[in-house]
Amino acid sequence: MGMQDFHKAGMLKMILKSIFFYRKDAVYQVIITILLSAIITGSLLTGHSVRSSLRKTSYEKLGNTDIILSSGLRYFDASLAGRISLSTGDKSAALLETEGYCSNFATGTTALNVKIYGITDDFFSFHGVDPVLIKTGETLINSVLAKHLGIAEGDEMIIHFREADPLPANAPFAPSKDENGSMVMKVTRILGPEQAGNFSPGVSQHIPGTIFLNIADLGSAGDSIKKANRIIVKKEGEANYYNVLASSITPGDIGLTVRRSSKTGEPEIISDRIFLDNLLVSDILRKIPSGKPVLTYLVNNFTVNGRSTPYSFVSALPSGLYPGIDTDAIIINKWLAEDLDASTGETITLRWYDPSINHKLEEKERDFYISEIVQNNSLYSDPALMPDFPGISGSVTCSGWDAGVPILMDQIRDKDEAYWNTFRGTPKAFVSYESGKMMWGNNFGTATAIRFSVSMTEEEITGSLTGSFNPETVGFTVTNVRETANKGADESVDFSSLFLSLSFFMILSCIILFSLALSMYFDSRKNQTGTLVALGFRNRFIRKLLFTETLFLSIAGAIPGLFLGYLVNMLIIRALNSVWTGAVQTSSLTPDFSIIPMVYGFLAVLIIASVIILIKSATFLKNLTRPATGELKKHSPRNNLIVFIVFLAVTIILLVAAIVLTQNSTPLYFLAGSFLLAALVTFIRYAYVKEVPKSSASDNMKSNIRRKYYSFHPSHIVTPVIFIAAGIFAVMITGANRMVLTDKMLRPEGGTGGYLLWAESAVPVKTSLNSPEGQKEFGLGEEDLKDLEIMQAGRVSGDDASCLNLNMVSSPPLLGVDASAFMERGSFSFASRLRKAGDVNPWELLEKNPGQNTIYGIADQTVLQWGLKKRTGDTMIFRAENGQPLNVIICAGLKSSVFQGYLLISNKNLSVYFPSVEGASVFLIDGKTEFSELYRNTLNERLSGYGFSTEDAGEKLASFFQVTNTYLNVFAVLGAFGMIMGIAGLGFVLLRNYNSRKREFAFLSATGFPESGIRNLILKDQLIILLWGVITGTVSGLTATLPSILSGNEMPWLLILIMILSIIISGTAVLFMSVRSIRSNTLISQLRKE
Secondary structure, eight states, X not given: OOXXXXXXHHHHHHHHHHHHHTHHHHHHHHHHHHHHHHHHHHHHHHHHHHHHHHHHXXXXXXXXXXXXXXXXXXXXXXXXXXXXXXXXXXXXEEEEEEEEEEEETTTOOEEEEEEEEEEOTTHHHHTTSOOOOOOTTEEEEEHHHXXXXXXXXXXXXXXXXXXXXXXXXXXXXXXXXXXXXXXXXEEEEEXXXXXXXXXXXXXXXXXXXXXXXXXXXXXXXTOSSOEESEEEEEOOSOOOHHHHHHHHOOGGGGTEEEEEOTTTOOEEEEETTSXXXXXXXXXXXXXXXXXXXXXXXXXXXXXXXXXXXXXXXXXXXXXXXXXXXXXXXXXXXXXXXXXXXXXXXXXXXXXXXXXXXXXXXXXXXXXXXXXXXXXXXXXXXXXXXXXXXXXXXXXXXXXXXXXXXXXXXXXXXXXXXXXXXXXXXXXXXEEEHHHHHHHHOBTTBSBSEEEOOTTOOHHHHHHHHTTOSOTTTTXXXXXXXXXXXXXXXXXXXXXXXXXXXXXXXXXXXXXXXXXXXXXHHHHHTHHHHHHHHHTTOOHHHHHHHHHHHHHHHHHHHHHHHHHHHHHXXXXXXXXXXXXXXXXXXXXXOOOOOOHHHHHHHHHHHHHHHHHHHHHHHHHHHHHHHSOOOOOOOOOOHHHHHHHXXXXXXXXXXXXXXXXXXXXXXXXXHHHHXXXXXHHHHHHHHHHHXXXXXXXXXXXXXXXXXXXXXXXXXXXXXXXXXXXXXXXXXXXXXXXXXXXXXXXXXXXXXXXTTTOSEEEEEEEEEOSOTTSHHHHHHHTOOSGGGTTOEEEEEEEEOOOOOSTXXXXXXXXXXXXEEOHHHHHHHTOOOEEEEOGGGTTOOHHHHHTOOOBTTEEEEEEEHHIXXXXXXXXXXXXXXXXXXXXOEEEEEEEEEESSOTTTTOXXXXXXXXXXXXXXXXXXXXXXXXXXXXXXXXXXXXXXXXXXXXXEEEEEHXXXXXXXXXXXXXXXXXXXXXXXXXXXXXHHHHHHHHHHHHHHTHHHHHHHHHTTOOHHHHHHHHHHHHHHHHHHHHHHHHHHHHHHTHHHHHTTOOOOHHHHHHHHHHHHHHHHHHHHHHHTTOOHHHHHXXXXXX
């Protein structure tokens, strides 16, 4: 029957009969395909499971929250949430989020950096769980925190938190007293995840400890209005929440009060933040153009001709309401004129603390000429012009002021107290608004009030402004947190690609085994295929027959491999939750089933199998139809010897260079190890291709028989050696690349910046710990602490962008650092720099602003590449406190540093764009190394009220290595498994070599050569291959990793030893099992057939 008449049914019948007849070889192919399919599909399912787990964790933390309306560092009236619900029909709830820490009242066990939420009665019903009423003085906590503290329902705990005071602690004349709240609360209930206990918006796989309080417990004392800073929304409609906010916000919602001056009758707007920021002033004046800003400030003293008056308020007044004040003129009241014995036309000097420098007292001064002296009860003598500074306005005496700046009590006279008792804070002097804005305008605002015409009523002003504010201008942001969570999970660390990479040797082993099994399968069909050729079947048909037959076997293996892949996925997830938890920093991952990764896995296996089948079948048919000449290609021993000598010489030169050039020894030793591997592989090749001396001795004859074959087929011995050696070499190199703390990292240019300690506080520290005031307040002026140096950094909250967070992050925390200190110390090194900046130090760039609302930032290179997926030169957009977009250009990437997870900006820019950030939350501490433990204990004890926690800066840096090292461990373990799997290929190599030499062995058997001798002949070569591969990989690996070994770096010696022993044992076992299948009677029958 010709090919044209051959039907598909006939082909299928032929395929099935062939598979059954060669079923043993077919089973090998199916088993290998099952393994390949399981590994690939398991890796893909692992990536899907991790993303699914991250999404599940985020949803668990969000509950029913879809959108969050946040006022950032500011506060608003909690009733705004109810009005938004009425407007949109969507469920919403207000809450107050703050920072702090807590401890078990009975045991003292402390939890730092917990999430604290002041909630209203509708919080739990919002999340669709049974409502829980929290009374004042009571608290609910989640099970994570309860477990950490060892606390039960009914127990008491101490909670320390930052109170919701609208006046930032670092605003001019904010009270200096510690405003951190501290309460003993009774735990009335411990909440599980299903009860919204894990509520915590944020892109992270970590479940934090969470505390829920009555929102009234977090407010400042005497507050009549419940303050909030977040509104959570369950979005069911199509409402645009920027528009909703714009139409809903009233002046009262954002802390504005409309009142009327009893002195002048003018209505005015004041803020509970004291200062009205510039954009808000512009918004108000745009709506009510007749308004005029006023700015009142406390000056340290007035001086005229050597005479001085201390501590008085000066108002900067608008010309529209108070005409006649030039920019260089000042009006003073009669009381001040008499006290200074001053007259019109004289020069008066004002001195004040610069408001733009937070808590760094720098006194400035300016001269004015006295243009007018007014009566004490004139139009200007308005007590309402003095802002309601909390530490001043309520004081009975001047000496009782808490102005947040030093008040020299010895300068306050009886007459000053008398003025305070009579006129309170009525300003004694008046300048133009333009002059006042220039002198006292600051990051918090450029006005302390806006005054309007007497004819306007409070209701008109409130009505005009209601629904007219730009939400961004008053500090609101709208975030679709569910979309953010989904994006963070979808673009998280790609565990599919990661585990495919980590399983490289396992996949490679499967491919090699599949290729060998396929070659054996085709070899076993040589006679059958030759018959088809002789019968006139075309190569195209035969190729199609072979391809269809072997692809059918691949499909038969790939399908069960998919389901085995799910088991592999379960094992990997279990390992990530336990022994490999260092890679994921969580134990909450769960395996998840999905058809899409399985389809991809199935297609990947079929593509790999199809490519190999096509190549192998084409080669098989080509060799089958090639005319036999009986000639074999001879390989040149001389050329092999030359290559060996060259490789060995290069190895020696590199070793000598590594010994001499110690600074570059690591790459030189690696190159030396690589060339040594090549030399040893070349040596075994040369040993088999060199001329075999003629001899009749029995042992030499056996050696000649062995070596003669490999002298014509050296690839049969070199390929397995390379595979074994390269695998061991790779695992040893991986072990040597484990990241460990070195002395270089502890130097100034290293990842610690040369600092001894890293510290964080749960509640910001507002005092400079290096200042005399700070040292006195916290007792840091002792002799042993004289060398103590502390770099303090303010922090704007964000999502952790370090390698400890698996999610992709778009809003990392900002850290305001003292760049000049780093430049002076030469701290840290850079992995990348902004090209257009040239040779400018990146720390210097932090102090420069390339454009309006544009600044420079620096991040750890690891954060840029993996956490933020950005590069140097890219721009990240944040929202400044005043609602304006803030563009941060990445000007450099730090080499591995303690700042991993943060985006660094200058402390100056932090105070400009985020003025309400109170104090510092991150600290780098230096001093004498021998006093390191003393520094730790002293700071932890004396700043314990802030939840202060220190750790060795080197240990902080090393904690980030855990993730990388875990990945390297996984690679080493999976690589070892892959090597052991690949050793099975030696059995295939042995059997294939045996099949190709059957005629040779048959003649030996026919001449009386014993069966055991033939087996030993074959086995000896394969054992040499096995052992030489192990020796080559081990010796070259030790050479390449010599610097790490000599420096005392931790090497996974146990894993390497187990891997080597496993390779030897499993390889030997496979070879012995393979040679047992050889029978001399089979050889003789083969010879008879031929």
